[in-house]
Amino acid sequence: MIRSLLKWLVIASLVLLGVSLWRMHDLPPATELSSSLLEEPIQTPLKQAVFSVESHGITYQVQPLYQYDLTGLVVSKHDANTWWDYLHREWNDSLNIVDVCVVWGNNVRSGSYADINFSSGQFTCNFSTNSNEAFAAFDQTAISNNHLLTDNPQLAKLIRSVQVGDQIHFRGQLAEYSHHHGFAFKRGTSITRTDTGNGACETVFIENFDILRTGGKPWRGLCWIAGLMLLLSLIAWFMQPVRFND
Template structure:
């Protein structure tokens, strides 16, 4: 009887095994596709008209601001009021585990770096032929051909070091994703500290045609708006895929031992 019962369990419910296999295979396939597609940049005809504008800046005379973040007191000197509408093509969160530079500099004020395009690039769609990536404080671009690189207007791209000590703004900055269309407003600024006798200073670009490591805009953010979310349904489908994989694991361990093959 024991041998007979064991044989019956070994045949197992084929539908349960099939469902587990479907959850594993389907979840893995969906996760692969969703992770790939969630950073797909929208076509030019899906961009808000405001992204065709150039950034607006006006020189200001403001007294320095003092703010403390993470036990470090920073001196922020506004230089220009600044407003930008752009498409986020790459980003870097300074909390990333591999970001050692901001930790070494005691820089807790720089929340994220957002690499964005606007203007002629938003009209032509040349950004769709460029691969963008972000390092700890630099935005990199790579083109598949000289023609693709020549079609891209480098003066219509900026890597923005975004500063804030306001918890609500910090949360919103960290919610931004690649493919989002955004507007932010604040000040082009330089900032510094002398924490524990270790001086630090970072300036800002004030023009759009410079290049290299000093070409980044440093912006003390007063307001940020996500005009349109990017990624379509793919961000949600990443979680659906993880749920399918988790259900597959639970289903696998719920099967009798003899049926796990």
């Protein structure tokens, strides 16, 4: 009787875990978004000298161009530490820790992002939809892929904790950066929201980063509960005495 109950608990836990993993990155509806996401990014010219930072034994030269302030909804994310990312390793680029693709402004106001599919590559944010209405309503100047730079381990940990569906605010500098670790490497930044294609991403050396509201509710919590249930039920299953039939 107990083994039968544990079997069904294992099955239920697996189902709940699978559904939670599938749904935990659902984007929140526009009614759940902060009004601050309606604001446009703030960009101010800078006159600041090049400065040096070190990350993982590599010294980078960073040239700030503009002060930059953005509040938005994370619709896609790429962590440079993911196993299939080979370009950051080949380029010795450990300063760019995470890319976040965010929407704001008209896309929040219209809610058109809800019918768009978003995905991230190693340096890109892609979006598509089967809805002509959603595509027509989607403002392509109110989305950006942001290459986030930091040499601060605590800040890097916070940024890496961000998930799709979170509402975030960050401040930093739109910047170019380079190194000469084995070869000459340099990456630039977009300085306008109207460009597209190669070079259209914003490269931001982060000063402050905040998660205003977490997304994925209630699925993120249920994912942890399902995982714990699965672990405990499996332990209980294997602790049950084995009965042999004569």
